[in-house]
Amino acid sequence: MSAIRTVNLTRTFDGFVANDRINLTVEPREIKCIVGENGAGKTTLMNMLYGVLKPTSGQIYIHDEPVAFRSPLDAMEKHIGMVHQHFKLVPSLTVYENILLGVELNRKWRGRPTPLIDRDAEIQTVEALIETYHFQLDPREKVQNLSVGLCQQVEILKMLYRNVSILILDEPTSVLTPQEVDVLIRKLKDLRDAGKTIIVITHKLREVMALSDSVTVIKQGRVVGDMRTSQTNERALAQMMVGRDVVLTVQNDGCCACGRHPAYSVHNLTAENEAGKQVLHNISFDVCQEEILGIAGVEGNGQSELVKALSGLMTVTGGSVTLGGQDCTNDWPDELRRKGLGIIPEDRYAQGLCMEMSIADNCVAGHCEAVSRFGVFQRRKVKACRDRYLQKYDIRVAEAEGTVSQLSGGNAQKIIVARELENRPQVILACQPTRGVDIGSIEFIHSQLLQFRNAGNAVLLISSELSEVLSLSDRVLVMYNGCIIGTVNPRTTTAEEVGLLMAGAKPSSGEESA
Amino acid sequence: MSKGKWGPKMLNSILPVLLAFGIGAIVILLIGEDPLEAYGIMLGKSLLTTKGFLNTLHYAAPLLLTGLAIAVTFKANIFNMGVEGQLLFGGFFAGIAGAYLPVGDPLLHKLLCFAVGMGCGVLFAMIPALLKAYCHVDEMVVTLTLNYAMIKVLEYLSTGPFREAGSGYVCTPTVLDSAMFYRLGSSRITAFFFVALGAFLLVWFVMRRTRLGYEITAIGKNPEFAEATGMRVHRKIIVLMALSGALAGLAGTGFMLSEKFKYTLSFSGNPGLGWDGMLIALLGRHSPAGILIAAVFYSALKTGADNINMYTHVPKEIVAVIQSLMILFLAVQFLDERYGLLARLKARKGAKADAITR
Secondary structure, three states, rough: OOOOOEEEEEEEEEOEEEEEEEEEEEEEEEEEEEOOOOOOEEEEEEHOOOOOOOOOOEEEOOOOOOEOOOOHHHHOOOOEEEOOOOOOOOOOOHHHHHHHOOOOOOOEEEEEEEEEEEEHHHHHHHHHHHHHHHOOOOOOHHHOOOOHHHHHHHHHHHHHHOOOOEEEOOOOOOOHHHHHHHHHHHHHHHHHHOOOOEEEEEEOOOHHHHHHOOOEEOOOOOOEEEEEHHOOOOHHHHHHHOOOOOOOOOOOOOOOOOOEEEEEEEEEEEOOOOOEEEEEEEEEEEEEEEEEEEOOOOOOHHHHHHHHHHOOOOOOOOEEEEEEEEEEEOOOOHHHHHEEEEEOOOHHHHHHHOOOHHHHHHHHOOOOOHEEEOOOOOOHHHHHHHHHHHOOOOOOOOOOOOOHHHHOOOHEEEEHHHHHHHHOOOOEEEOOOOOOOOOHHHHHHHHHHHHHHOOOOEEEEEEOOOHHHHHOOOEEEEEEOOOOEEEEEEOOOHHHHHHHHHOOOOOOOOOOOO | OOOOOOOHHHHHHHHHHHHHHHHHHHHHHOOOOOOOHHHHHHHHHHHHHHHHHHHHHHHHHHHHHHHHHHHHHHHHOOOOOOOHHHHHHHHOOOOOOHOOOOOHHHHHHHHHHHHHHHHHHHHHHHHHHHHHHOOOOHHHHHHHHHHHHHHHHHHHHHHHHOOOOOOOOOOOOOOOOOOEEEEEEEOOOOOOOHHHHHHHHHHHHHHHHEEHHHHHHHHHHHHHHHHHHHOOOHHHHHHHHHOOOOHHHHHHHHEEEEEEOOOOOOOOOOOOOHHHHHHHHHHOOOOHHHHHHHHHHHHHHHHHHHHHHOOOOOOOHHHHHHHHHOOOOOOOHHHHHOOHHHHHHHHHHHOOOOOHOO
16 A cells, blocks of 8 residues: 555646656655656656646556545645645744634634634644644744744644645755754654655755655656665765766867966855845856856756856855956946857746747847947848848748747747857856757757857856766866865766765865866 | 737727727716717717817827826836826926026027926936836835825925915916917917927837837836846836936926916816826827827817717716726726736636645
8 A cells, every 4th residue: 555656647748748657656654755856847746746737647546546636625635735845824924823824713602603713722723733743833923033944844734734644845955954954854754753654855865865765766757766765875866866868969079278268257256145145155267268167066056146146137245257357247237248248048038038029129139239320220230130140040930020939949049049159259158058948959059159169269058957068068067055066077077976066975085176 | 019919909998998988878878868969079079170179189299298108118017107296297397487487589488498397207207216226116106106295295386485476376377478389270289289299209219119119128028138138127217217207297398388378286187197198008008109099089088078068968077987987997908918817817716726725
């Protein structure tokens, strides 16, 4: 008998297979960790188990009983509860009010419920609940005064009050301090001993080892490993997570000229996010002419913030950035472009393109000087620019006058690549340049980047595709937790070594200076 | 840019008008009058006779400008609800400049008044613009509330320092002859209509053909993209609010110099020209051509109110009823286009279930 069993569970989004025939078995009273990189399909899988998404095909069994959830309500009925990565709490209400939200206890009058809420009974109930599970919480405290770790406990209690037997936690440790993580691990183990089945989604391997009884590795929508935690180790898991097939089809002859002529230097860069938490710690590196410097790392370790800081979308709190000898720390995006930085942004539909505007308008974005005179657009020049890009970069469009929203991912990305490369920068900041792009376009974009380097320019490549970073770069830095944790030579390194660095393990021997 | 989308857009504007007229007709029927006759007189007199049409154009001029003032900001997803205040401020001081500055030359005097009026409009629009750009203060709230502050300030100025002593009611001195726009022919139309038309064409050109217009569109459609590709969004917000304030000031000045000639407490009418502008921007779907048509149509309703009173037994308040109904139905459609009311209703089911479980 198993708590959850899925048989050939598949989910597709517009032809993209997010989950491909997943067979997952969770035993009762165990802690199951599901690991994989961002985009591997973990969250899709959990959303299906929780009734948020419907499977395209396949079957879910809860306690060996086939189920078809139409909504999370159905899942709740089967005693499945989920704690989301971003808490669903009302900050201005107290702990007990949050826990009993939607299931308030009403005051009774002559044995009949009235619309009035019975505060005392509510507080007592929650106190008893906290007692039962040995949490340290004051039910009368307002949620806005609680630390993140305690908020999470409130979320868990909310589920426990609703009598769940299977608890799903989505990236529960991503917002916690190391001490809070230890508390959480202890709590979850207690809950397991109390008879609950727990599923934890994560990509932090240390926690997997400390927490789980069994672990399932998901890569690109498929289960690639399923074992007892006692029979594996971090090293093996890291390899399974990141060691994907090399898809490179472009010949990279390499011509590392490191240290000769730094084209782009970052020195001791630090930055804080909106909440005031430091997210970048003393990042330093040089990108030289004729070099592609890769930055690898599990997503969420500061790469996005680094890109934002370097592309002028986030203020840095310390350190400096130099481009071709000119200081460009905290420059605006237009100043950066004028100084010779091309930016292929992380999310092409958020920062790179405007989907509802025409292809031509997108082709000239950020480089309007060339096609306008005294602030007035010269339509002929704009169209000529668009036609040149479409032809030179083989961008296939059904209608040249149409909008970008009509283009496939690959063609849309090629518009950005064309726009940024054609304006003759000295340095290209390429972030996830081939994410969600078809094979043909991947090959094309890779060859464009190599060509750009071979012409004597510098490329900073930030990608979570390890194979991409390793095959394109002349030197690879690994980011972990907002720091550069190590440097590797992509010609000689192994996926295993990089995987360990990505998981936060310090390299045992030298080669550390960035 | 967006061909083939005109159908639903037009429908979204025409449907509320038809609905408003339809319900208005029921009201007229209830009073025992013939709605077709009433509507025929209302629109016929203000649109189909030369004099009536020219009068309509005269009143359409400030409405056209306030409609544009609102539409340019809406295009960038900035909400300048303070057009009324900017118009009053601009109009007031244009009137003061017109009354007190002894410039003999008529052209120079008018130009000076326009400079003062537009300058005041810009100045007043800068308060929410700077707050929005540098302190992230919601511009909608600030612009909205500042309207009332401005009304009070002008009430003080017109009852105190600038009150016309010899007048029996509260007003500022009448502007000098050299600042006045004179009627052309027997209708009320003045040269100001052509000034407004010129401003309209200029704004059209700016929005369609220039870099500023392009950037405004980009900011409205995807602010993150706009910022990332080097359009400094906060700067553009200031430029945009200045443009909007200038248009509002222009409208106020023109209304002062071509119609009112002095500031009274009911200078802008009720609802004010700025609020009417909002309705016109909605009715015209924020497109310049749409706003031109909407302004003329709306003005025809306003001038038609008098005719309905004169030639039928239907009270002129029926026009106010139709106007309010239009606002009501436009608001519904507006939500539909911007937020996808239908899609939201569909998503509601799932979300509701989701919310309960959390």
